[in-house]
Amino acid sequence: MYEQYWQLKEKPFQNTPDPRYLYLSGQHEDALMKLSYAVTQNMGCGMLVGVFGCGKTLLANALLNDLGRERVRFAFITSPASLEAPELLRAVVRGLSPQALPDKKSDLLADPLLEKLNTILVDNARDGKENIVIIDETHTIEDPRSFEQLRQILNFQSENKFLLTLLLFGQPELKEKVENNKPLDQRVAMRCFLSPLGEDDVDKYIRHRLKVAGRPESAEPIFDKEALKAIVKYSAGIPRRVNTLCDLVLMTGFAQKAQKAEPELISSVIKDFNLS
Ligand SMILES: Nc1ncnc2c1ncn2[C@@H]1O[C@H](COP(=O)(O)OP(=O)(O)O)[C@@H](O)[C@H]1O
Numbered sequence: 001m002y003e004q005y006w007q008l009k010e011k012p013f014q015n016t017p018d019p020r021y022l023y024l025s026g027q028h029e030d031a032l033m034k035l036s037y038a039v040t041q042n043m044g045c046g047m048l049v050g051v052f053g054c055g056k057t058l059l060a061n062a063l064l065n066d067l068g069r070e071r072v073r074f075a076f077i078t079s080p081a082s083l084e085a086p087e088l089l090r091a092v093v094r095g096l097s098p099q100a101l102p103d104k105k106s107d108l109l110a111d112p113l114l115e116k117l118n119t120i121l122v123d124n125a126r127d128g129k130e131n132i133v134i135i136d137e138t139h140t141i142e143d144p145r146s147f148e149q150l151r152q153i154l155n156f157q158s159e160n161k162f163l164l165t166l167l168l169f170g171q172p173e174l175k176e177k178v179e180n181n182k183p184l185d186q187r188v189a190m191r192c193f194l195s196p197l198g199e200d201d202v203d204k205y206i207r208h209r210l211k212v213a214g215r216p217e218s219a220e221p222i223f224d225k226e227a228l229k230a231i232v233k234y235s236a237g238i239p240r241r242v243n244t245l246c247d248l249v250l251m252t253g254f255a256q257k258a259q260k261a262e263p264e265l266i267s268s269v270i271k272d273f274n275l276s
């Protein structure tokens, strides 16, 4: 659409968790390092907390890439709230095992499932694969039994080593939810946080995404200092909001044949598209 006009090979501000676009702000780098450490040092359970749109799901994908997808077996559960407690366990088993499970719920009850999981974990470990369970949007889980089930899977150990790493990702209310299950809370051995980006990071974040999308570094900046201020003000430093705004600004700028994104263009986009 507007790619050619802005000298881009692809759209730079898509709201998808594509690790190619990862901008390593200090805090993203810190979180990635800690999560990776939790896995490689066999710490059992790690937690990543941050507001909506700050990069948690993206970091999960980047982590799996960094660890090497061929070196790990992982279950990546993206909507845990839609799964009742036994279903959650089934999803974990399905992710970690290449073999299919019977489809009907009644065919596998919770206890045999735990047994099955144990076998899978041991087999994977024997094959030299790290077992990782990532629960995204963990804060959306309402059923305390699901948290209990997550705690249970941490019991799988062999020779005093955890057979899997459980990573819980979620919005700030996750902290309190996990605290309600004391034994689980006590198992969280690594805690990481993501907060919104500061102005300097938003600037670097935008430049980084434009560069990955193919904009030549020799080209004039699209967003100048004033434009950046307007973006920071609207987005409050949340990458998802930066993306939404910048995409619409590029589109509108193209329609108006603008040479760059003036602050007036940014304010008019916020108003016209009812961004709030
Ligand atoms: N550090 C980052 N580098 C590049 N893009 C990012 C970064 N953090 C967030 N994003 C982008 O912002 C959007 C929202 O990120 P996401 O990981 O879905 O947030 P969350 O899971 O915390 O709600 C995605 O398009 C993602 O690619």
Ligand SMILES: [Mg+2]
Pocket (backbone or CB within 6 Å): 056, 057, 058, 136, 137
């Ligand atoms: Mg997410």
